Amino acid sequence: MSDVGQQWPRTAAVFGASGGIGAALVRKLADRGVGTIYAGSRNGSAPEATGLIPFSFDLTDEASIACAAESMRANSPELVIVATGVLTLADGTGPERTYKRLDSAAMGEVFALNTIGPAMIAKYMLPLLRRNRRAVFAALSARVGSISENGLGGWHSYRASKAALNMLLKNFAIELGRTHDQAVVVGLHPGTVDSALSQPFQSGLPAGQLTDPTEAAANLLGVLNGLGPDQSGKFFDWKGEEIPA
Structure with missing residues (x-):
């Protein structure tokens, strides 16, 4: 069954719909006429939009x-986006700038939220993707998760949790590709977005580097629209350029 000439996606799910990027993605999908949008957050809250079905997780x-x-x-x-992640923990613990500040409990929490949580979403959502049509599973990652581009060090738990997420996405892409020849599994770097996650680190940013969530959502959806099975398992930035692992 081909999707040529048909609206895509007809149904979408956003995990993290109450966050800055997640809420903007929900609104953009609604603006584009997606018929059903599952919008998930911890307390079940989501922006108002036509066709929206809120859920909690x-x-x-x-x-x-x-x-x-x-x-x-x-x-x-047909489209699943994991728009979750943490940089600064609820107790104010931020990225470690040196290995001397590593804490096992904090590190475990960062991995639970940035790596294990998205992996569990994949565990239950990937089996729902149809084999006979285009399907996309995308998770927000971060450029600092690239091992080959790491020239500064620091931010140990955050970098490592995102690098691990990128590896899992590659694994999922390989496995899903054996049964779903139209499927795409990718990581996305949205840029530096004006959101709660980036708020503590916005001072001193060069002019024009901070992106509005609505613009970021449009950029990410534009990237996803242009990807095919050959790009599955890779990691892209908001301009559609591949980021090396």
Whole structure:
């Protein structure tokens, strides 16, 4: 069954719909006429939009993710975006600038939110993707997760959690490609977006480097629209340029 000449996606799911980028993605998808948009957040809140179906999930609670996926089974999404992530923890703990500041509990929390949580979403959402049509699973990553581009060091837990996420996405792409020849699994770097995640690190940024969430969402959806199965397993920035692992 071909999607040529048809609206794509007809159904989408955004995990992290209450965040700056996630909420903007939901609104952009609604503006583009996506018929059904599942919008997930920890408390079930989401921006108002036509065709919106809110749901709640917790990145650290696998059962909640399984329940959310099951609620979408009857009308499964063709596009899944994981727009979650943490840079500064709830208690104010930020990225470690030196290995001397590493803390096992904080490191475990960063990995739980940036790596394990998205992996659990993939575990339950990838099986819902249809084999006979275009399907995309994308997760927000970060350029600092690129091992080959790392020339500064520091930010240990954040860098490592995103590098691990990129590896998992590559694994998922290989496995899914064996059964879904139209599927795409990718990581996305949205740039420096004006959101709660980047707020503590915005001072001193060069003019024009900070992107509005609405613009970032449009950029990311534009990138996704241009990707095909040959790009599955790779990592792209908001301009559509591939970032090396």
